[in-house]
Every structure is written in structure tokens, then in C-alpha cells.
Amino acid sequence: xxxxxxxxxxxxxxxxxxxxxxxxxxxxxxxxxxxxxxxxxxxxxxxxxxxxxxxxxxxxxxxxxxxxxxxxxxxxxxxxxxxxxxxxxxxxxxxxxxxxxxxxxxxxxxxxxxxxxxxxxxxxxxxxxxxxxxxxxxxxxxxxxxxxxxxxxxxxxxxxxxxxxxxxxxxxxxxxxxxxxxxxxxxxxxxxxxxxxxxxxxxxxxxxxxxxxxxxxxxxxxxxx
Amino acid sequence: xxxxxxxxxxxxxxxxxxxxxxxxxxxxxxxxxxxxxxxxxxxxxxxxxxxxxxxxxxxxxxxxxxxxxxxxxxxxxxxxxxxxxxxxxxxxxxxxxxxxxxxxxxxxxxxxxxxxxxxxxxxxxxxxxxxxxxxxxxxxxxxxxxxxxxxxxxxxxxxxxxxxxxxxxxxxxxxxxxxxxxxxxxxxxxxxxxxxxxxxxxxxxxxxxxxxxxxxxxxxxxxxx
DNA sequence: CTTGTGTGTTACCTTTTTGTTATATGTCTT
DNA sequence: AAGACATATAACAAAAAGGTAACACACAAG
Numbered sequence: 212x213x214x215x216x217x218x219x220x221x222x223x224x225x226x227x228x229x230x231x232x233x234x235x236x237x238x239x240x241x242x243x244x245x246x247x248x249x250x251x252x253x254x255x256x257x258x259x260x261x262x263x264x265x266x267x268x269x270x271x272x273x274x275x276x277x278x279x280x281x282x283x284x285x286x287x288x289x290x291x292x293x294x295x296x297x298x299x300x301x302x303x304x305x306x307x308x309x310x311x312x313x314x315x316x317x318x319x320x321x322x323x324x325x326x327x328x329x330x331x332x333x334x335x336x337x338x339x340x341x342x343x344x345x346x347x348x349x350x351x352x353x354x355x356x357x358x359x360x361x362x363x364x365x366x367x368x369x370x371x372x373x374x375x376x377x378x379x380x381x382x383x384x385x386x387x388x389x390x391x392x393x394x395x396x397x398x399x400x401x402x403x404x405x406x407x408x409x410x411x412x413x414x415x416x417x418x419x420x421x422x423x424x425x426x427x428x429x430x431x432x433x434x435x436x
Numbered sequence: 437x438x439x440x441x442x443x444x445x446x447x448x449x450x451x452x453x454x455x456x457x458x459x460x461x462x463x464x465x466x467x468x469x470x471x472x473x474x475x476x477x478x479x480x481x482x483x484x485x486x487x488x489x490x491x492x493x494x495x496x497x498x499x500x501x502x503x504x505x506x507x508x509x510x511x512x513x514x515x516x517x518x519x520x521x522x523x524x525x526x527x528x529x530x531x532x533x534x535x536x537x538x539x540x541x542x543x544x545x546x547x548x549x550x551x552x553x554x555x556x557x558x559x560x561x562x563x564x565x566x567x568x569x570x571x572x573x574x575x576x577x578x579x580x581x582x583x584x585x586x587x588x589x590x591x592x593x594x595x596x597x598x599x600x601x602x603x604x605x606x607x608x609x610x611x612x613x614x615x616x617x618x619x620x621x622x623x624x625x626x627x628x629x630x631x632x633x634x635x636x637x638x639x640x641x642x643x644x645x646x647x648x649x650x651x652x653x654x655x656x657x658x659x660x661x
Numbered sequence: 662c663t664t665g666t667g668t669g670t671t672a673c674c675t676t677t678t679t680g681t682t683a684t685a686t687g688t689c690t691t
Numbered sequence: 692a693a694g695a696c697a698t699a700t701a702a703c704a705a706a707a708a709g710g711t712a713a714c715a716c717a718c719a720a721g
Contacts, residue, residue: 369666369668372667386580405708405709406671406710407668409708409710409711410710410711412709426710428676428677430582628679628681629682631680631698632680634697634700635699637699638700651698653688653689653696653697653698
């Protein structure tokens with residue numbers, strides 16, 4: 212994901228802060244959206260789906276804590292990172308903030324450099340969470356480039372095999388039922404013979420390693436590390 | 437899950453810290469277990485199966501990092517949340533801590549209020565994650581991975597046995613009538629002989645333990661802790 | 662057009678799971 | 692204590708599930 216694709220929602224009732232912080236972050240390449248109070252913040256968050264929300268605690272209309280709680284309730288914003296802006300020493304805010312579902316807080320007065328590195332750190336964590344390339348043991352799976360490498364060795368897999376591997380590794384340990392595999396890899400319209408999955412699993416076993424794929428009889432297959 | 441059902445293992449070599457933090461958390465209603473070094477921590481964790489472990493990094497005998505690694509290896513503790521206690525500025529510990537499988541860290545000096553809200557936040561996440569796994573006494577049932585573990589020992593069960601166990605444990609203590617079991621595990625269309633359930637119960641008894649399954653004559657079976 | 666590759670099928674084979682039966686053991690009632 | 696139930700158990704049989712090799716077909720590249 213490119214930096215310029217990242218949206219940050221900045222919420223504070225003081226226009227000065229919005230401007231200074233906004234300026235600093237946009238010059239780093241982030242997309243900035245602003246709001247001046249909690250009500251507006253919730254509204255914009257819902258509409259714009261930002262990746263990160265920086266929320267002042269003390270605000271008119273609806274304070275940051277409440278706004279945070281509201282936002283956390285929205286299912287499509289549950290992976291959004293929320294960080295509070297609080298005056299130093301306001302211990303209470305920190306406490307309430309975590310309770311409300313915040314991920315971090317930044318203390319005022321704001322030092323732009325500190326702010327930016329904190330934002331970067333938070334977003335890095337975010338990216339790691341929903342990364343496109345998976346790394347499991349010796350195996351790296353690059354979904355963008357459609358290739359994998361095992362112990363540094365690059366392996367080209369045919370599409371179906373890749374998709375099957377990709378599915379199984381998306382949740383290592385989880386048992387994928389045959390139905391589920393058919394549905395996700397083949398698409399539920401297509402009807403394939405009963406041994407098709409097995410054959411593909413066998414091919415993966417040949418290429419990736421026998422132990423990585425466990426059969427759960429009567430249920431399906433799982434990938435193990 | 438009630439708050440009073442939540443166990444927290446607190447590990448630090450300084451008795452003062454154990455006392456203060458322990459006091460604060462117990463007065464919140466959590467059950468507190470303590471240990472004074474890594475070796476002891478691992479032992480107690482294995483035995484008590486706490487939901488959250490607060491682990492000091494610097495300790496004699498075995499430091500927090502190593503203890504964390506050890507604990508993460510135990511299959512029935514893999515959903516336990518581990519958070520480190522580190523001196524401010526010890527950046528290295530934090531990094532190593534995350535590598536070892538920690539979920540968070542708390543910096544010293546500890547402010548009780550901050551600590552408590554952090555604990556709450558962590559446990560909230562835990563509850564959300566963990567709706568799939570049942571834990572009853574020594575037994576952990578992982579419906580997603582189709583496996584169970586008993587006292588840390590992993591056991592693979594065939595599908596019908598797994599489903600039967602899964603049903604009985606879904607409401608420990610409740611007596612499931614034979615009809616009900618047939619319906620839920622076999623499906624009401626299928627007709628099986630009268631002794632089929634007994635045989636499966638017997639197999640579970642062999643594997644899980646004789647005492648866990650009680651026969652209620654004329655009615656059915658129940659799982660007891 | 663030929664060749665090669667990806668994909669899926671089929672026909673066995675093996676193993677595991679599941680279910681049945683016959684017999685034993687209990688337990689409650691009268 | 693005998694009979695009627697109900698469950699336990701072991702040995703066995705049947706069915707299901709998965710593994711594998713060989714092959715068939717489609718389609719793209721040369």
C-alpha cells in the first residue's frame with residue numbers, strides 16, 4: 212500500500228492545531244481529513260473510512276472519548292487505529308481513552324517530529340497486520356506477484372495450486388472444510404470431481420513439503436508450520 | 437465470562453511490585469497468582485492457565501523474554517495474553533519482547549490507573565478473539581482447528597467423536613438425551629443402531645477420561661468437569 | 662501443427678472411521 | 692432372588708475417506 216493511499220482523520224476544535232498538524236502530515240504524503248468536533252468526526256469517519264484517527268479528548272459537542280466509543284461500534288471501522296491527543300498529565304484521559312478502545316495517545320504540546328514518527332510507527336503496525344505477503348516459517352507468499360519462495364528458493368506455482376496454498380496459509384492451523392475450499396478456490400458454481408482437491412494437495416505436498424499439509428479426515432485440510 | 441473468573445499471573449522479582457500491582461488488580465475483582473522468577477512463572481502458568489500474564493523482563497533465574505518463549509510453546513496457553521513490564525527507555529526489551537510473542541508492554545514506573553485500564557483493554561480484545569475455543573478444566577476444544585488438548589497434550593479425534601464431545605461440552609453438566617445427541621451429531625435422517633452412541637462414548641472415555649462422561653440411565657449422557 | 666503445461670478425471674488401493682452384533686454387566690423393581 | 696431394562700464392551704464388518712498413478716482434455720506458445 213502506498214503512503215498516498217493512507218487517510219488520516221484529524222479531529223480538534225482548535226483550527227491552529229488542525230492546520231499545523233495537518234500541514235506536517237500532508238507534507239509527509241498522507242491524505243488528511245479534518246473535523247472540529249466529535250459529532251462531525253463520527254460522521255466523516257463513517258464516510259471516509261480513514262486508516263488512522265487522531266482525536267482530541269477535550270472538544271465541544273461530543274468529546275473524544277465518546278466519539279471513540281461511537282466509532283468503535285461501527286463494524287467497518289474496527290481496524291482503524293485511534294489515537295488520542297491529550298494534555299500532559301491528564302492521566303484520567305489516558306485511562307478513559309484505553310477503555311473507550313484507543314490504541315495509543317499523543318501528549319500535547321505536540322512536537323511535529325515526534326508526532327510524525329509516532330504516526331509512522333502506528334501505521335507500520337497496521338500494515339503488518341494486514342499485509343499482503345505472508346511469511347510463515349520458510350515460506351513467503353506474495354499474493355500481489357503470484358509467487359512464493361521456500362527457504363529463499365523461488366517457486367512458480369500454477370494458479371490453482373497457488374490459490375489453494377494461499378487459502379490454506381491465510382489462517383495457518385485452521386481446518387478448511389472441503390466445501391469451503393471448493394467454494395473459495397474453484398467457485399461454488401463449478402462442480403469438480405471428488406478427488407480433485409486431493410490431487411492438488413498432493414502436488415503442493417510434493418513441492419512445499421509433506422508435513423506442511425495435514426489431513427483432517429471427514430473435514431478437510433489445514434496448513435501447519 | 438465473569439470478571440471473577442479471570443486469572444492474572446503476575447511475575448516480578450520485587451515483592452513490593454507484586455504486592456502493589458496485585459492489590460490493585462484484585463480490588464478490581466481479578467484473581468491474582470504470583471511468581472517471583474521465570475522458572476516459577478512457567479510452572480504456574482502451566483498449572484493455573486491464566487488468561488493474562490504480566491511479566492517483568494529483568495528477573496533472576498530466567499528472564500521474562502525466555503519465560504515468554506517457553507509459555508508460548510505450550511499449546512493450551514497459546515491464547516493467553518502476555519504483556520511485559522519494562523523500564524522506560526529499554527527499547528531493546530520491547531523489541532525482543534514482541535519477538536518472543538508478547539502482546540503488549542507496560543512501562544515502569546507503573547501507574548495503577550493506567551495499568552488497570554490497559555489490562556481491561558487487553559482482556560476485552562481477548563474476549564473478542566476467543567469465542568471459538570472452549571476451555572473446561574484441563575480440556576481445550578478448538579473448533580476451528582478440529583483438535584483438542586488435554587492437560588497440554590494434543591489429541592486428534594475422529595470427526596464423530598469430536599462432534600459428540602463438542603456437543604456434550606457445549607453445556608457441561610447438562611444431560612443430553614439420546615434423541616438429542618442423534619439429532620445433533622448424526623442428523624435426524626440417518627438411522628443408526630441403538631448401541632452406536634454408547635460405543636462412541638466409550639471411545640471418548642478411553643481418550644479423555646472415564647469420569648468426564650456420566651451416564652444417566654434411561655435418559656442420556658452428560659459431561660462433567 | 663506439435664508440444665508442453667495446467668487442470669481435472671478415473672480407477673484402483675490403503676487406511677481410518679463408523680456402525681453392528683453378541684455377550685457381559687449392572688441396576689432397579691417386585 | 693429373578694426378571695426386565697439399560698448400558699458397557701469387545702470383536703468384527705461395512706462404509707467412507709483419502710492417496711496415488713495414469714490418463715484425458717484444453718489451451719497457449721512456439
